[in-house]
Amino acid sequence: MSRSTGSRLWIGPVLGMIGIAAVLWLAATGRLGWYIHPRYAAFTVTMCAVAALGLAGAASLLIERTRNGPGREADAGRAGGTVAASVDRHGRPARRARLAEQGGWLLVALACAGLLIAPPATLSTALAQQRQLAEGTSATSLPAAPGGPGTAPAEAAGDGDAADGDAPTVRDWAGMLRQNGGVALEGRRATISGFVLADGTDAGSAAAEFAVARFAVSCCAVDAQPVGVPVALAGWADRYAEGSWVRVAGVFVANPDPTSPNAVVLRPAEITEIDAPEDPYVY
Amino acid sequence: MPSTARPARTGPALRIAFGAAIALALLAALLAVRAASGALLPGLPAAAADLVTLSLSVFIESLPFVFLGIVCSTLVRVWVPERVIDRVLPRSPALRRAALSLVGVVMPVCECGNVPLARGLMMRGFSVAEAATFLLAAPILNPVTILTTYHAFGWDHGILIARIAGGFAVANLVGWLLSTHPEPGALLEPRFRAACGHEHAAPGGRLRRSLEGLAEETSALLPALVIGSALAGAIQVGVPRELLLVLGAHPLWSALALMALAFVISICSSVDAFFILSLGSTFMPGSIVAFLLFGAMMDLKMLALLRTTFRGRALAYLAAVVGLSCLVIGWGMNLVA
Secondary structure (H helix, E strand, O other): OOOOOOOHHHHHHHHHHHHHHHHHHHHHOOOHHHOEOHHHHHHHHHHHHHHHHHHHHHHHHHHHHHHOOHHHOHHHHOOHHHHHHHHHHOOOOHHHHHHHHHHHHHHHHHHHHHHHHOOOOOOOOHHHHHOOOOOOOHHHOOOOOOOOOOOOOOOOOOOOOOOOOOOOOHHHHHHHHHHHHHHHHOOOEEEEEEEEEOOOOOOOOOOOEEEEEEEEOOOEHHHOEEEEEEEEOOOHHHHOOOOOEEEEEEEEEEOOOOOOOOOEEEEEEEEEEEOOOOOOOEO | OOOOOOOOOOOOHHHHHHHHHHHHHHHHHHHHHHHHHHHHOOOOOHHHHHHHHHHHHHHHHHHHHHHHHHHHHHHHHHHOOHHHHHHHOOOOHHHHHHHHOOHHHOOOOOHHHHHHHHHHHHHOOOOHHHHHHHHHHOOOOOHHHHHHHHHHHOOHHHHHHHHHHHHHHHHHHHHHHHHOOOOHHHHEOHHHHHHHHHHOOOOOOHHHHHHHHHHHHHHHHHHHHHHHHHHHHHHHHHOOOHHHHOOOOOHHHHHHHHHHHHHHHOOOOOOHHHHHHHOOOOOOHHHHHHHHHHHHHOOHHHHHHHOOOEOHHHHHHHHHHHHHHHHHHHHHHHHHO
């Protein structure tokens, strides 16, 4: 709020507009879900639209001020005396304010690069490895859905063939597997798609199982946690690279490997390599 | 002091419309840049892309709440008549703080939205102690947070009750401590303190003051949000989570570890219950409570936002008191359980 700086108050409106442009574009292209849970989409877009109008009003005020001459910059009138006094008392001359202002514009540039220039992306599958729990159970430890414990949607539609629509997602299956070790699922057929993730069991020659995993998002991508369904396939590591996407059709069976933490696994009948889907998360 | 030459009070509506049109044209230009750049660049390496994705995710998640907070703050500062506030709130300082810590019930803005609101309260003439009490209590004592915590944990292990009661207690404890400070104004960032001082003398119509406030508050808070989001994203990529999680079931260490996790991950108080539930059911209830209390009051992103308002030393003090209180509650629960 130094007198010497005229552009400081522009930083907020410009940063805001950059953020709003990024959000609106992501929403328009259907990619807002890559960053936040879809339940916030309407609220986010609405608030951004409201803020766009408000910031446009603020900008018109700033334009008007600038036209009235920088010397009459409202900062000078607004509490100029108080600010200058308190700033000086703490040994923060105008130079410091100028630095703060330059820093602010640097952040604007950073925000531009991140929000407007960098190509939008979903989380890499490499991150899934890092986010696993030490015991290797995290891949199957997520509750079914935020609807409450024990939500087992589509219990009847179990043998669905597609990964989308009303058919259970990886997250749904993982939730059902958690209940009593998933014994209720034995004999059920399932088709799931996700990326290949070592699920903590030994990936050597005797590698008996991997997880078909997805990131589950409960609020935003920051809290994304891999969830997965264990698939029994000896020597899988030689055939499928970790992080590559597959569709697996198979049937749930009691795990033949007694040392595995997973009591029930999917025995694959068919595994197809696929491209990463446009919307890779489960919610 | 304040009344050197100001521009004409309000220009013709046409001029305002012209200015707003320029601003919206800027928005359209930014959108065009975004649409054009998407296809131009090749993808980044995985770690860099994740850093950007995580930072953007924190930023985009918080942005509407910060906007909402600024709108509410403007309403409180400019549009609510002083006598209404005086009539509604009790006179005794302790009761006043207790009442303010419940304001979140009617104004469900999560923690990042509360920063502008707390700033607005102080500009409005509320004391530092009162604003801080509101700031710390509101993210926990609001219907959204209470409902999601209930969904995640039900009545199990008293987690819900401990979160509600603990949030109220810690916020009011901090408020009381701050109220004993001989010169509370010294806790504030000088620039913000000066802005508080002149608020009452602010000239101009209400609309004009609102728009000015919008420019002021976004210019103060959005840079801080960019810094906070970038830091939160960087730490997510740099620090593997299991470092914090392997500390296991020790009553003290696990509470500390989960508090550190809450600080780093910087997620919104309205959904953190689901997050901690998703990390596994092996944590001790007290540690979960420490996570739920501390995360809602203090985290990386919040520190960046609060730094616009409080001096560094005051902030360290605030964080220490809140941290210790949460630790004591969590550790205590672990020992009893």
